[in-house]
């Protein structure tokens with residue numbers, strides 16, 4: 464290995480700064496343009512009972528045959544294995560997620576972003592934060608998605624989920640579901656590979 468001179472360090476610092484700037488500008492570009500959503504004002508926090516009205520509204524406008532009743536949402540608060548999050552922008556709830564966390568498996572029961580705010584990176588941001596928050600308590604994330612729900616399937620795939628199997632006539636209208644899975648050990652393996660690659664550069 465050669466001796467590392469100041470220029471080497473300077474190059475490394477510059478390289479790191481460039482990466483940080485690239486990451487920030489990517490996130491900002493995806494979330495802000497024209498949509499009145501300031502990424503600085505985004506917050507993921509546990510859902511509280513005072514969020515039920517907003518969660519009910521977002522759920523109702525996101526699902527047709529499978530929408531949840533207000534009672535069903537209220538019941539989640541009584542289940543010891545139910546973990547619930549909301550995504551807030553400037554204090555307003557713009558998304559929610561309900562997960563059943565049982566023996567290291569996090570089953571995503573329902574997730575939605577406000578209809579008027581979709582397609583601008585918020586769903587990805589929300590899921591990344593949730594996965595990060597639960598990664599020490601869950602080894603696997605699982606979910607069922609309608610086979611025709613391409614936006615959701617693309618989002619899950621881009622986060623590293625893969626299709627485990629197709630469940631025939633899973634939904635009340637007869638549509639099939641895809642069961643998808645994300646294994647945290649696989650993410651860790653990829654991160655470790657990244658670190659090893661960095662060490663050799």
Ligand SMILES: CC(C)(COP(=O)(O)OP(=O)(O)OC[C@H]1O[C@@H](n2cnc3c(N)ncnc32)[C@H](O)[C@@H]1OP(=O)(O)O)[C@@H](O)C(=O)NCCC(=O)NCCS
Nearest residue numbers: 525574575576581582583584585586587608614615617618
């Ligand atoms: C699924 C959902 C949560 C995604 O949230 P979102 O904020 O719209 O998603 P994002 O803007 O973060 O997009 C992330 C990725 O999803 C995919 N995606 C999002 N909208 C898409 C669309 N209309 N068409 C195709 N792919 C789409 C893309 O892969 C996108 O990444 P890219 O922009 O880099 O290509 C949202 O569409 C939603 O609430 N849908 C209704 C409820 C629902 O179907 N929930 C899932 C049930 S399993």
